[in-house]
Amino acid sequence: SGTPPLLPIPLYTPSTSRRAGIPEADTPLRNRPLLATPRPRCEVGESSAAAARRSGPTMAHGVNCSYVETRL
Template identity: 85%
Template sequence: SPRALGAEMNAIASSLYHSLHPSGTPPLLSIPLSTPSTSHRAGIPKADTPPRNRPLLATPRPGCEVGESSAAARRPGPTMAHEVDCSYVETRLLDTKRRMMAALELVNLRVSYQAQVVVLETHACRLEWQRHAADDLAIQHIMRT
């Protein structure tokens, strides 16, 4: 589910952050997630209704007349027969996905920078060691002559 995925990504980002940064740095902010819609139709999602109860929800009882009340006709908005406009929810979901991907890219960038720093520090230490070794050889050569 998106919430579980977001929680897992927050946990991974937090553990990576704490492993790469000193303890005095502030923690990462969590990525807020919105709850996605389970259905594009108003009412009970089809997946949540047992198959034996589906006809009961869709079929009127015997002896009942089906008609639209004047109050329902005046009332704007979705009914069971009309689809609900989910563009706002879909937009929020896409924005959340974009923010999650951007946060993941930032974590990956931090990790790659940290790896580069470690490689450069190792290289600098090796060059420093070679310089000291060359200085020692030069001093030994001067002392012999």
């Protein structure tokens, strides 16, 4: 039909650090854990791309944003 064939998923990708594409082999041993793991005070959450792929209502749909008038 009219759809292009799917490309194969690469089985091996070289490991690199998160700093400017420096290969892990060139990163000092003491710095490798710091580049690969989140800090204890960091919160790991879902990316916006992953949230966009998810079907169903989002958090914004469940939030009541109605205006309530108050008088003192």
